[in-house]
Amino acid sequence: MRVALFLTCVNDTLYPDTGRAVVRLLTRLGVDVDFPSTQGCCGQAHYNTGYRHLAEPLARRFSEVFREYEAVVTPSGSCAAMVRELYPRLGERARAEGRGGGLAAALAPVARKTYELTEFLVDVLGVTDVGAYYPHxxxxxxxxxxxxxxxxxxxxxxxxxxxxxxxxxxxxxxxxxxxxxxxxxxxxxxxxxxxxxxxxxxxxxxxxxxxxxxxxxxxxxxxxxxxxxxxxxxxxxxxxxxxxxxxxxxx
The missing domain is CATH 3.40.50 (Rossmann fold)
Structure with missing residues (x-):
């Protein structure tokens, strides 16, 4: 399975150790993780503040960067929700506004294969014991x-x-x-x-x-x-x- 890490803006800027932890964890579980260096913002901040049209090119870019992967994993429930829940809405609203179905067609595949980390572990890899030790x-x-x-x-x-x-x-x-x-x-x-x-x-x-x-x-x-x-x-x-x-x- 070709798996990509979507780090997110917050983690890339402030918490890179979280991204490194995801890579260590998935590698230990036998997953070969790629990190596309051209990834950027998913557009959540724009969408949530009412700038829906400005979020569209970011969503399209996301779909292009992660198109070839079988799964996209992110250590962020909010960004995973943006891709899974709101990308389809972006596409359908563009279609409803008479701008064709191109955006919807581009976003639908990536929305279906984007996972928050814990659901990827449990639902896709089928594991709950990941071999961790944390005495706290x-x-x-x-x-x-x-x-x-x-x-x-x-x-x-x-x-x-x-x-x-x-x-x-x-x-x-x-x-x-x-x-x-x-x-x-x-x-x-x-x-x-x-x-x-x-x-x-x-x-x-x-x-x-x-x-x-x-x-x-x-x-x-x-x-x-x-x-x-x-x-x-x-x-x-x-x-x-x-x-x-x-x-x-x-x-």
Missing amino acids: RVTYHPTCHGLRALGLGDRPLRLLRAVRGLELVDLPGAEECCGFGGTFALKNPDVSAAMGVDKVRSAESTGAAVLCAGDNSCLLHIGGTMARLGSGLRPVHIAEILADTAEERVA
Whole structure:
């Protein structure tokens, strides 16, 4: 299977270690991962702020870059949801506006083969025990796009429960938004900050050392809140937990 990593803008700019973790993890599982250097933004930021037509060329570019791969894996529920849920809408709206079906035809194939990391592991590779070792008490925050748009369900939890040394504890109010929401945090900063505090206080109540999630954009918001509150918690992407092994810790 030809598999490509779609890193995303946030990870490429701020969290490259998450991308490296995905490559280590998938390579360990026998997957040959390619990283097309011509990849760029999926257009989510443009679409979500109302610039739908400006998102179209980015979506078309995405389809061109990843066209030849059998699967596209991304460590981001929000970007995976953009491709899977909103690319088809972009194509159909272009068709409805009388601009032909070219965009819809270009986007449909890539939308069907784009996966968030945990669903690729569980649904495509058929694994939950990835050979990871992470000796920490961890709580998991299901991000909004992963929870509601992609319907990831318990896939991330099943993966975390199989990690040796990891103690997984339930997060109170887990399904409540952390308050990031892209431009929501910019347009409603007071509400966003309050929601972030609620999320951090809930995580602290578990006694966990680590709060993990599948979106670094949410972890950026939560981590900033942790820093302002002086919390002892650490925000960690689930890919970095799943990529960790006892052998690497000894080395």
